Amino acid sequence: MALKERDAAIVGIHEFPLRNVEGRMTSAQIKAASAERALADAGLKWSDVDALYDASEAGDTTGMALAEYFGIHPRVLDTTAMGGSSYEFHASHAKRDIGAGRAKVALLTYGSTARSDSRAIGTGGGRAGGGSSPLRNMEVSWGQTLIASYALVARRHMHQYGTTPEQLAEIAVVTRAHAMRNPEAVKAMTDLRFRDVREITVEDVVKGRMIADPLHLLDCCMISDGGGAVVIAAPEVAAGCRHKPAWILGAGEAVGYSENGRDITVSAGAQSAPLAFAQAGVRPGQCDIAMMYDSFTITVMTLLEDVGFCGKGEGGAFVQGGRLRFDSGTKPALNTDGGGLSSNHPGMRGIFLLIEATRQLRGDSTSQVPGAALAVAHGNGGQLGGRHAGATIVLGRD
Amino acid sequence: MPDASRPLPSFPEPDTQAFWSATAAHELRYQTCRACGSVVFYPRGHCTKCGSRELDSRVSRGEGSVYTYTIVRQNGHPFFSTQVPYVLALVDLDEGFRIYSNVIGLDDPGRDMQVGMRVRVAWEDHGEVALPLFRPA
Numbered sequence: 001m002a003l004k005e006r007d008a009a010i011v012g013i014h015e016f017p018l019r020n021v022e023g024r025m026t027s028a029q030i031k032a033a034s035a036e037r038a039l040a041d042a043g044l045k046w047s048d049v050d051a052l053y054d055a056s057e058a059g060d061t062t063g064m065a066l067a068e069y070f071g072i073h074p075r076v077l078d079t080t081a082m083g084g085s086s087y088e089f090h091a092s093h094a095k096r097d098i099g100a101g102r103a104k105v106a107l108l109t110y111g112s113t114a115r116s117d118s119r120a121i122g123t124g125g126g127r128a129g130g131g132s133s134p135l136r137n138m139e140v141s142w143g144q145t146l147i148a149s150y151a152l153v154a155r156r157h158m159h160q161y162g163t164t165p166e167q168l169a170e171i172a173v174v175t176r177a178h179a180m181r182n183p184e185a186v187k188a189m190t191d192l193r194f195r196d197v198r199e200i201t202v203e204d205v206v207k208g209r210m211i212a213d214p215l216h217l218l219d220c221c222m223i224s225d226g227g228g229a230v231v232i233a234a235p236e237v238a239a240g241c242r243h244k245p246a247w248i249l250g251a252g253e254a255v256g257y258s259e260n261g262r263d264i265t266v267s268a269g270a271q272s273a274p275l276a277f278a279q280a281g282v283r284p285g286q287c288d289i290a291m292m293y294d295s296f297t298i299t300v301m302t303l304l305e306d307v308g309f310c311g312k313g314e315g316g317a318f319v320q321g322g323r324l325r326f327d328s329g330t331k332p333a334l335n336t337d338g339g340g341l342s343s344n345h346p347g348m349r350g351i352f353l354l355i356e357a358t359r360q361l362r363g364d365s366t367s368q369v370p371g372a373a374l375a376v377a378h379g380n381g382g383q384l385g386g387r388h389a390g391a392t393i394v395l396g397r398d
Numbered sequence: 399m400p401d402a403s404r405p406l407p408s409f410p411e412p413d414t415q416a417f418w419s420a421t422a423a424h425e426l427r428y429q430t431c432r433a434c435g436s437v438v439f440y441p442r443g444h445c446t447k448c449g450s451r452e453l454d455s456r457v458s459r460g461e462g463s464v465y466t467y468t469i470v471r472q473n474g475h476p477f478f479s480t481q482v483p484y485v486l487a488l489v490d491l492d493e494g495f496r497i498y499s500n501v502i503g504l505d506d507p508g509r510d511m512q513v514g515m516r517v518r519v520a521w522e523d524h525g526e527v528a529l530p531l532f533r534p535a
């Protein structure tokens with residue numbers, strides 16, 4: 001494949017293995033531990049880092065405090081905080097900053113103790129909020145849970161396109177099948193005391209407890225601890241690294257929010273993905289791997305459409321029949337690590353999309369697609385039915 | 399002791415203060431732009447289409463249709479945990495603005511709720527403000 005842009009590549013990755021640290025580690029410690037492993041994976045040193053990207057998720061250790069905590073003096077600092085999509089934004093910015101010659105080795109880290117803190121994510125409860133703001137004042141009184149925002153999209157998608165609960169369930173089924181092949185995901189589900197650590201069926205999903213109609217328990221992501229790190233480097237650095245580079249070929253960014261008359265079945269991805277694919281010079285249909293942010297099954301269906309794997313409203317038919325399995329023989333394979341639904345969701349899982357896409361391009365996934373050469377990672381942060389951010393990263397190997 | 403009452407807007411808050419003050423008189427207000435005619439909602443100090451700060455405040459008839467909804471069956475919040483199952487909806491008012499709210503007054507939301515259902519505002523008084531909830535029209 002003729003790769004157009006080559007100004008930056010993912011050269012180091014690490015997924016922090018524990019999903020429940022039982023209160024014995026902080027987010028910042030998870031970030032530091034992951035950074036050390038990802039730099040070792042790349043064959044680079046702590047002191048090689050000259051650009052630091054942080055989503056300010058680790059309590060007081062945000063931005064400037066993170067550089068201090070790590071003990072590094074980067075030339076580029078970026079504290080873009082876009083919820084779960086922050087890491088796709090960071091990868092986009094690292095490509096830009098390295099391409100402009102402002103840095104050579106970019107470090108992205110993530111750490112969360114959402115599980116230990118019993119924080120509300122997947123099936124969790126209401127959002128509290130102090131202080132006054134127009135957003136809080138217009139939204140605080142209605143009992144809008146996180147999942148409810150996604151359920152609003154799912155209901156409208158069903159109304160507008162005839163999408164069924166069974167079609168949404170297909171996404172949970174294929175993701176669980178991939179998770180069962182990933183020992184870290186199996187351990188995660190075991191450690192988090194899932195009732196059944198096994199492959200699931202469409203019936204398991206739709207017969208499950210309803211959390212917010214039309215979304216059932218197994219339509220929702222897990223709540224785990226976790227974290228990870230990604231190292232992105234300039235071509236001359238990448239040439240000396242331990243693994244083949246996963247080139248960042250294209251990047252796109254967007255936000256979406258509730259507006260009068262807006263079609264909420266269309267996410268920010270419909271704006272960010274065409275930018276990323278245009279820059280990469282490839283089409284969605286060429287991608288072997290689709291790492292789509294799976295906070296809920298409806299997120300994936302919406303993103304598959306918006307990223308361009310099928311038309312708007314066609315997602316229901318597109319996901320049927322195990323088509324997205326790694327071994328289906330059709331492109332793309334979806335969330336081959338087991339995703340947020342069945343492997344790892346500490347609240348902001350965008351970094352894992354980059355990590356698993358890189359594993360696939362290296363040939364190292366536990367659900368490896370033979371010869372995988374092109375991958376897309378799309379992060380979605382915030383609330384799909386309301387205020388959210390989307391960023392698309394297209395990755396390819398030599 | 400966790401607060402088991404419904405969360406309410408809080409003040410001072412310059413953008414939404416006039417909207418909430420009007421609710422005490424059971425007026426559901428929205429804004430239109432004097433320069434370009436756009437409907438602005440949620441309430442703000444500027445037009446979201448053209449940036450003009452010349453906005454008129456109008457009173458809605460309080461009638462519209464359900465754009466989408468969900469029936470929330472799980473919520474850990476001390477108040478809302480006592481309300482489940484309840485209906486969260488986006489309502490499109492006939493004047494062209496969309497609002498988050500609850501649809502109340504249904505015997506069986508799972509059976510009776512429909513996208514596109516006609517609804518009318520139903521006020522829930524809380525002293526200084528009233529919350530615009532909706533009932534089937």
Ligand SMILES: [Zn+2]
Nearest residue numbers: 431434445448
């Ligand atoms: Zn205007």
